[in-house]
Each structure stands twice: as structure tokens, then as C-alpha cells.
Amino acid sequence: MEQNIEGVSASxxxxxxxxxxxxxxxxxxxxxxxxxxGLTPSQVSALTLISKGGAATASALAxxxxxxxxxxxxxxxxxxxxxxxxRSPDPDDGRRQLVTLSDAGRERVxxxxxxxxxxxxxxxxxxxxxxxRQTVLEALSLMERLTRP
Numbered sequence: 001m002e003q004n005i006e007g008v009s010a011s012x013x014x015x016x017x018x019x020x021x022x023x024x025x026x027x028x029x030x031x032x033x034x035x036x037x038g039l040t041p042s043q044v045s046a047l048t049l050i051s052k053g054g055a056a057t058a059s060a061l062a063x064x065x066x067x068x069x070x071x072x073x074x075x076x077x078x079x080x081x082x083x084x085x086x087r088s089p090d091p092d093d094g095r096r097q098l099v100t101l102s103d104a105g106r107e108r109v110x111x112x113x114x115x116x117x118x119x120x121x122x123x124x125x126x127x128x129x130x131x132x133r134q135t136v137l138e139a140l141s142l143m144e145r146l147t148r149p
Contacts, residue, residue, distance in 0.1 A: 019143075033119040034112035042067070042075050047084060047101070051109045055098040057090065084108060 005013050031044070039047070042065075049064055050056065056064075062072035076099060079085045084105035090096040101109065124133055 030116045030120070034115045040075075042071070043079055046072070046075050046079060047105060047109055050085065050099060050101050051106070055100045057096050058099060061099065079105070 004010075045065060046061060049061060053064070058072050058076055059069050061076070062069045065072065067075075076085060076087075080087065082104075083102055085099050086102045087097040087099055090098050124136070128136065
């Protein structure tokens with residue numbers, strides 16, 4: 001059932017709905033391709049955050065993810081049990097611990113990224129013509145505006 005949004009054209013409302021559905025499906029498919037089924041979305045998100053941001057405290061990670069510190073502690077405990085992260089004393093404050101990726105965690109993140117990139121490139125190559133890929137690139141250029149404040 002289509003809802004009318006005051007002041008929004010039918011095409012904008014449909015584009016918003018369809019875009020959300022397509023990206024949700026694409027995100028799910030890319031998780032499958034990367035072999036992330038064994039991890040929860042929260043665990044994958046935490047690994048990605050640590051990978052991009054480097055060493056951080058559990059409270060800083062919780063803040064960045066917008067979750068309670070207790071929730072982040074539970075997420076990190078599982079990642080530590082799986083050998084994907086390690087904790088070490090904070091050189092600036094011995095009462096705190098810094099969380100970093102272990103070698104296994106780094107390999108997992110890099111392998112997952114590589115698998116997603118390869119799958120997406122091959123799928124675009126196999127399922128789209130050159131003209132269609134150019135159309136996708138043009139659409140992505142337009143969609144970049146959605147990410148701006």
C-alpha cells in the first residue's frame with residue numbers, strides 16, 4: 001500500500017521505497033558473499049569500525065555505534081572469543097584497554113572486502129551491458145547527493 005507523503009511527489013516516494021528495498025537486498029547479498037553469516041550485524045559493524053578507525057576503547061566504540069557500553073562489551077567478548085580482536089592496556093591510562101584487530105580479524109575484514117568487491121564487479125560484468133553499467137555509474141553519481149548534509 002502506497003502512502004502519500006505531504007509535499008512529496010509520487011515518483012520521489014516510489015524512488016525512496018524502491019531504493020531502500022534494493023539496498024537492503026544488496027546489503028544482505030553482500031553479507032552472504034563475504035561469509036559474514038557466522039557474525040551478527042553488530043559484530044560485523046564493530047569489526048569494520050575497528051578496521052577503519054584503529055585502536056579504540058570499548059566506550060569509544062559504543063559511542064561511535066550508538067549503543068550502550070554493555071552491548072558493545074558483549075559484542076567485543078564474542079569477537080575476542082573468536083580470535084578476531086585483541087585487547088591491550090591503554091598506554092595513556094592503564095585502567096583502560098584498547099581494542100584492535102588481531103591478525104585473524106584483519107585477514108577476515110580484508111578477505112570479506114575482497115570477496116564483496118570481486119562478486120560485485122563480476123556480477124556487474126555478467127549481468128549488465130556496457131551501456132547499462134554506464135547508466136548505473138550515472139545514477140550513482142546522482143545518488144552521491146543523498147550522502148551530503
